[in-house]
Amino acid sequence: MEFTALVATPLFKFVLLPLAIVLARITDVSIGTIRVIFISRGMRSLAPVLGFFEVLIWIVAISQIMNALNAWYYYIAYAGGFALGTWIGMWIESKLALGIVSLRVVTQMGAEELLVELRRQGYGVTAITADGARGPVKVLYTLLTRQTLDEVIKIVKNYNPHAFYFVEDVRYVREGIFPKHDDRQFHLPIPRRLRSVTKKK
Secondary structure: OOHHHHHOOHHHHHHHHHHHHHHHHHHHHHHHHHHHHHHHOOOOOOHHHHHHHHHHHHHHHHHHHHOOOOOHHHHHHHHHHHHHHHHHHHHHHHHHOOOEEEEEEEEOOOOHHHHHHHHHOOOOEEEEEEEEOOEEEEEEEEEEEHHHHHHHHHHHHHHOOOOEEEEEEEOOOOOOOOOHHHHHHHHOOOOHHHHOOOOOO
C-alpha cells in the first residue's frame, strides 16, 4: 500500500498517527528533561545539541496537531506522550548518574570506624565535632560521584544504621580525593572545572 493511500485509511488516522505523536513527544520531552538536568549539572556543551533535536521533534509533533484541531484523540496522544517522556527522561538520567554530590553524615555514635573505612576505600572525608540538638555529634563531609553514592550509603548504614545523612548536588568542584575506580565518571563530557578534580594515588 502506498503511503498516500495509507494516510487516508482509518488505521492511520486513529492508530498510527496518534501513536507517532506519542512516540515523538516521549522522545522530545525525554531529551528536554535530560537537557535541563545537564544544564543544572554544568554540562552546557551538550545542552544546545539536545535542544536542537528536542525542538525539531516537537515541531513535527505539533504540526500534526495543528492539521487536525478537531481530533480530540490527538490531544490525548500529545499529553500522554508528554507525561511518559518526563518519566522516561528522569529514568534515563538516574541510570546515567551524572555529576558530583556532597554527602553529610551526622551521628551521635562514635564515627571513627566509619571514617577509617571510607578513607581506606579512597574517599576524602572531613570530620568535625559539633553540638546537636541532643548533645555532641560527629559530622562527616565527603564528595562522591553519583555512581558511587548508593554503595557509600550502604557503608554508612553498616557502621551506623541510625545516622542522619543528606545529599546535595554539587555543580563545580576544584580539587578533591576520589577512589581510583571513580575514573569512569570522568570519561563523560563534563565541565572544564569538573575535569580539574584530582584523585590521590
